[in-house]
Amino acid sequence: MSDVLSRLKKLTKCLHIYIAETPGRGFGIFAARAFAMGSTLVVDEDGDYYAGIMTLAEAEARGYDLSQDLFQIGTDAFLLPNANLDDFVNHSCDPNTGLMLTPAGYRMIALRAIAQGEELTYDYSTYISGTPERMSCACGAATCRGTIGAFETLPPALQERYLAAGVVGRFVATPAGQPALSVGADAERGAEARAGGEAVSA
Numbered sequence: 001m002s003d004v005l006s007r008l009k010k011l012t013k014c015l016h017i018y019i020a021e022t023p024g025r026g027f028g029i030f031a032a033r034a035f036a037m038g039s040t041l042v043v044d045e046d047g048d049y050y051a052g053i054m055t056l057a058e059a060e061a062r063g064y065d066l067s068q069d070l071f072q073i074g075t076d077a078f079l080l081p082n083a084n085l086d087d088f089v090n091h092s093c094d095p096n097t098g099l100m101l102t103p104a105g106y107r108m109i110a111l112r113a114i115a116q117g118e119e120l121t122y123d124y125s126t127y128i129s130g131t132p133e134r135m136s137c138a139c140g141a142a143t144c145r146g147t148i149g150a151f152e153t154l155p156p157a158l159q160e161r162y163l164a165a166g167v168v169g170r171f172v173a174t175p176a177g178q179p180a181l182s183v184g185a186d187a188e189r190g191a192e193a194r195a196g197g198e199a200v201s202a
């Protein structure tokens, strides 16, 4: 695909969402129209989403901060800020969307009906596992936990809800001690292999 076509394709991802300032939280992503529960708001599967994956040690050696900068996609595989839309999605302890990793990128799924103009959020804890990451949270939700930590620290009922919706990283440890299965499994395996310097088959 030519560079221009590739850029146009990326722009089409923004057809139903927009980025705007959100009070006290920098920028956020908002719904440009209403979405039904279970519908897909954003599909980013251009294949470049997993570029530049690194281990935590590599990222920290380059000055990146675990809580501020990195998005965990594998047991020890992290994405740097990459100017993708998901960089702008704020956390909520009562989110209206979830992220589903796929072999070529990710999808944003509506966890409930979303009205036009609503800010889109997801629960960062669905992609945090096995790290000491803890951020303070003041998301304003009635169920705000006060801190954002590993998936393992979430109330069991909430874990079940996210797992059932398929919006949890496969690397995340579940209550049964098994990795969560999701559509993103292949992507995360590939990502981890790349972070480890192994060849990845297409």
Ligand SMILES: [Zn+2]
Binding pocket: 092, 093, 094, 137, 138, 139, 140, 141, 143, 144, 145, 146, 147
């Ligand atoms: Zn909160």
